[in-house]
Amino acid sequence: MPEPSDAAPAPAEPSLEEQIAAYQREFQDLDPQVEQIVSALQRLNRRMNVAYGRQTATLGMSNAEWEVLKALVVSGAPYQLGPGELAKRLGLTPAAMTHRIDRMASEGLVTRERDETNRVRVIVELTHEGREKWLEAMRMATVFEEELLQDLSGRERQLLGEALTHLLRRVEDTQPDAEGRLNDLN
Amino acid sequence: MPEPSDAAPAPAEPSLEEQIAAYQREFQDLDPQVEQIVSALQRLNRRMNVAYGRQTATLGMSNAEWEVLKALVVSGAPYQLGPGELAKRLGLTPAAMTHRIDRMASEGLVTRERDETNRVRVIVELTHEGREKWLEAMRMATVFEEELLQDLSGRERQLLGEALTHLLRRVEDTQPDAEGRLNDLN
DNA sequence: CCTGAAGACTTCAACACTAAAGTTCGAAGC
């Protein structure tokens, strides 16, 4: 029987600090401060999406479906958008949107019908049930988000929000969209 | 010909500000400051992933493959990990990892071989070419990241990094992993 | 030994997404 201590070192999932130390070790001219920001951002976003996924799962839907509900609600009454517009806002192809709407319509979250004034168009409309689901998800999400930020003072929140908004504006200016798929991890 | 102004209002992709205003309109008790942080974080992360995707594409690989290279590099010399361990670190199922390693091995980025001391295990090892690809991707990524953060002072970067790290720690404590798939948008 | 159980990876079937081709409708020219 081998020594339990040095046989299989058990790789151990690297913490953020370990990961940044590894990057510095393997890549000389790295600014650890920049890397900390970027890596923390990515890990945080990932964890948050997992948490949202757990919440939406308790409502019997996926994050993907929640995204559609969000887009429709944000569009405002009468909560109608076309598949193409939805696809653009979610960063999907129209083909994927077709199938996603199929599922959601069969679950009663949205309705799909032809626009009778222009029969090329299709109108996807939020149902009452869809709106209720969105509200429930929103309640859970805001509780989670408030809990997440609970240690930050109002001042800290303001600074964080401003910094992130500034970075977002910068990346939007620098990378003029040109349609961005995503569905990638990280 | 209809008036161009009021016929089709052209939904217009909502900006961050418009999205938050819509949330407030549709959901009464919402803290706009919290929502700004969360929404900016999500949008920023998404845009960054699209940017990384463009960069890795110029190297003839996908973000998915880059993730594997990163995990191997972070593990340190001799840059070896098993499929199961890789899957856990990337948040994929072992099945997906098998196929991803297939592709990467056929592209020469990694090698796959049985561990002769324990023939149940498989060892995935970074090749020289894989390491070079990682280095090139890293060079491009750091340029992009530095450019992204260029308007922030050292002090601002420090505060941002601390805030994000704190939030990450909080979410890691609150949501004890329990394996998290992701592959979801936003 | 031989058997049974557990672990690590792979295979298989189902599903979601992308890219490209196809369909349908509306509008503009002739």
Next chain:
DNA sequence: GCTTCGAACTTTAGTGTTGAAGTCTTCAGG
């Protein structure tokens, strides 16, 4: 009015992922 073109959506083929079942190896008993 017929044709052509473009717009909006759907269909099809191929890829990547999940969950479950299967295979192979090791280890512990009997």
